[in-house]
Amino acid sequence: MSFYEQCQHLQSHITEEMFREVTAADVQLVLAKDRITAEDYFTLLSPAAEPFLEQMAQKAHQYTVQHYGKTMQLFLPLYVSDYCVNTCKYCSFSIDHVFPRRKLTLEEIEKEAQMIAAKGIQDIILLSGESKLHSSVSYLQETMEVLRHYFSSVGIEIQPLDTNEYEQLVQSGIDSLTVYQEVYNEDVYRDIHVKGPKRHFKYRLDTPERGCQAGMRSVNIGALLGLDDWRKESFITGMHAHYLQNRYLETAISVSFPRIRPNAGSFQPKVEVADLHLVQAMVAFRLFMPRAGITMSTREHPTFRDQIIPLGVTKMSAESSTEVGGYAHPQETQSQFEISDDRSVQDIQRLLRQKGYQPIMKDWQITS
Amino acid sequence: MLKIGDKIIHNRLFTGTGKYNNHQTMRQAIEQSNTEVVTVALRRVDLSGDDTYILNDIPEYIQLMPNTSGARTAEEAVRIARLAKASGLGDWIKIEVIPDHKYLLPDNEETLKATEILVKEGFVVLPYMTPDLMAGKRMEQAGAAAIMPLGSPIGSNRGIRMKEMIRIMIDEIEAPIIVDAGIGKPSEAAEAMEMGADAVLVNTAIATARNPVEMARAFDFAVQAGRIAYESGISSASLQANASSPLTGFLTK
Numbered sequence: 001m002s003f004y005e006q007c008q009h010l011q012s013h014i015t016e017e018m019f020r021e022v023t024a025a026d027v028q029l030v031l032a033k034d035r036i037t038a039e040d041y042f043t044l045l046s047p048a049a050e051p052f053l054e055q056m057a058q059k060a061h062q063y064t065v066q067h068y069g070k071t072m073q074l075f076l077p078l079y080v081s082d083y084c085v086n087t088c089k090y091c092s093f094s095i096d097h098v099f100p101r102r103k104l105t106l107e108e109i110e111k112e113a114q115m116i117a118a119k120g121i122q123d124i125i126l127l128s129g130e131s132k133l134h135s136s137v138s139y140l141q142e143t144m145e146v147l148r149h150y151f152s153s154v155g156i157e158i159q160p161l162d163t164n165e166y167e168q169l170v171q172s173g174i175d176s177l178t179v180y181q182e183v184y185n186e187d188v189y190r191d192i193h194v195k196g197p198k199r200h201f202k203y204r205l206d207t208p209e210r211g212c213q214a215g216m217r218s219v220n221i222g223a224l225l226g227l228d229d230w231r232k233e234s235f236i237t238g239m240h241a242h243y244l245q246n247r248y249l250e251t252a253i254s255v256s257f258p259r260i261r262p263n264a265g266s267f268q269p270k271v272e273v274a275d276l277h278l279v280q281a282m283v284a285f286r287l288f289m290p291r292a293g294i295t296m297s298t299r300e301h302p303t304f305r306d307q308i309i310p311l312g313v314t315k316m317s318a319e320s321s322t323e324v325g326g327y328a329h330p331q332e333t334q335s336q337f338e339i340s341d342d343r344s345v346q347d348i349q350r351l352l353r354q355k356g357y358q359p360i361m362k363d364w365q366i367t368s
Numbered sequence: 369m370l371k372i373g374d375k376i377i378h379n380r381l382f383t384g385t386g387k388y389n390n391h392q393t394m395r396q397a398i399e400q401s402n403t404e405v406v407t408v409a410l411r412r413v414d415l416s417g418d419d420t421y422i423l424n425d426i427p428e429y430i431q432l433m434p435n436t437s438g439a440r441t442a443e444e445a446v447r448i449a450r451l452a453k454a455s456g457l458g459d460w461i462k463i464e465v466i467p468d469h470k471y472l473l474p475d476n477e478e479t480l481k482a483t484e485i486l487v488k489e490g491f492v493v494l495p496y497m498t499p500d501l502m503a504g505k506r507m508e509q510a511g512a513a514a515i516m517p518l519g520s521p522i523g524s525n526r527g528i529r530m531k532e533m534i535r536i537m538i539d540e541i542e543a544p545i546i547v548d549a550g551i552g553k554p555s556e557a558a559e560a561m562e563m564g565a566d567a568v569l570v571n572t573a574i575a576t577a578r579n580p581v582e583m584a585r586a587f588d589f590a591v592q593a594g595r596i597a598y599e600s601g602i603s604s605a606s607l608q609a610n611a612s613s614p615l616t617g618f619l620t621k
Contacts, residue, residue: 065387065576066523066524066525066572066576067523068387069386069387069388069389069572069575069576070387070388070389070576071386071387071388071389122414122416152411152414152416217438217440245469245470246470249467249468249469249470250440250467250468250469251469252469253469291469291470291472353390356389356390357389358388358389358390358391360412361414362411362412362413362414363411363412363438364411364438365410365411365415365438365448365451367444367447367448367451
């Protein structure tokens with residue numbers, strides 16, 4: 001049994017019609033509850049819930065403060081390689097795009113690490129294009145030997161691996177796994193992931209579960225909103241998180257709500273996801289899973305990011321470079337996507353303090 | 369008199385350092401609470417830099433109680449404890465082994481294992497646990513300096529839902545019982561103290577109050593009041609007047 005069966009079931013049974021059938025009275029009933037079910041979560045994602053967004057946001061804020069306090073974890077991505085074997089319509093790293101590819105040497109990684117650590121960041125995610133040859137397990141293990149001297153927590157967002165490979169990475173000190181399904185609609189998935197191993201929908205869908213089984217401390221999932229109906233995609237993302245958290249109590253499950261950004265291709269999102277809807281997706285998820293983490297990247301615009309800080313976000317990036325080697329030598333290579341928020345770590349820290357939030361730079365300690 | 373390890377504690381309110389929106393407020397809350405023992409998660413302490421982060425903002429007279437937050441097994445808790453000691457945070461350790469991200473409930477079995485190991489290594493060990501008499505007794509036998517049963521799931525502010533189990537532990541375990549987690553209001557802290565708990569640990573209810581500094585004072589008063597009440601012998605509540613003896617009155621007629 002994997003989430004695949006549940007995902008297929010949800011895909012074939014949920015229709016836009018069902019979301020439209022929800023009434024205001026249904027929403028009010030859910031908002032009066034302490035603990036909400038999957039059906040209730042569905043209700044909160046419906047159009048009928050939109051007029052209740054303020055009430056949902058208040059509750060989401062209250063839950064988040066109760067479980068996390070007025071704190072915000074900060075992290076940065078570290079891009080180590082842009083070699084990729086897949087063709088994905090929405091991504092600049094796609095194999096079809098011709099640009100000089102790069103993979104950092106250990107010396108270069110150390111320079112990047114120094115630049116990031118100098119900003120006061122202790123929590124990073126290693127990113128790469130999807131290539132088992134270039135971002136191999138042994139390469140990541142060697143990288144970790146460098147990084148452990150600079151950071152207290154290191155995660156990965158790379159090509160999906162097998163359980164035993166994740167186990168080796170956990171042993172090397174890597175403690176978190178981020179892997180986005182991109183889209184839970186299998187037909188859309190096959191359409192936009194044109195070539196490469198990423199076409200294997202089920203293998204990718206089961207990736208977070210393999211990370212849990214391998215002992216990752218936290219696993220972060222998400223759908224790239226804009227590829228299909230956002231209500232359905234958000235609902236299945238939440239159900240995926242719920243599935244994982246119920247089966248793997250030891251792993252902290254968190255969710256991101258990335259929206260598609262401009263990139264080197266000419267791909268246009270199928271669905272426009274309005275700010276209002278992104279907020280609805282986020283606060284509905286918070287009410288469904290009160291303790292789960294919610295991560296927000298620099299994809300979003302500064303003004304929007306500032307406003308959603310109190311709505312359930314627990315972790316955000318700042319001053320991110322999405323190009324390989326971009327901290328030591330900015331603007332020299334192809335970035336994976338354009339970032340919208342280029343404020344410095346210090347700016348973000350100042351902003352958080354102004355809003356009455358404490359920036360958390362360190363939340364784990366590599367002890368292995 | 370409350371003695372933990374070889375330290376005499378005068379104020380029975382212990383506090384935490386998580387969830388504050390800034391360190392100045394945290395420091396003031398710690399000062400105003402009159403607490404003498406403060407727990408701090410090693411995972412949040414920056415051991416590498418010159419700026420020791422959170423530690424600079426805890427008054428010097430405070431007894432630090434590093435905790436193993438983030439540990440999912442006894443082994444991880446032991447590693448964190450050793451690191452805390454090696455980093456100069458002292459030899460007190462509050463063991464938190466929480467392999468549950470849904471309710472954040474501790475694992476008593478792993479906590480006991482960690483207690484056994486760390487007591488042998490000379491730590492003053494304070495295990496955080498789900499109220500259970502046998503588990504508590506085993507932790508006491510293993511040499512725990514105090515036992516810290518939860519009142520309700522951590523951060524839930526639901527009060528002393530585990531009341532009956534904690535009462536039994538207070539009656540049957542000689543080591544100090546410190547009620548930790550779930551206390552949402554000063555009245556609930558007073559309730560725990562009236563029951564005979566030796567101390568309470570309060571974090572969320574203070575740190576996330578609208579005015580944490582004033583709330584810290586309120587908890588101080590409540591804990592003192594509850595303790596004085598306990599020591600003064602609380603008379604038992606009764607629903608009806610006791611003047612007559614309807615069942616045994618005939619004996620004296």
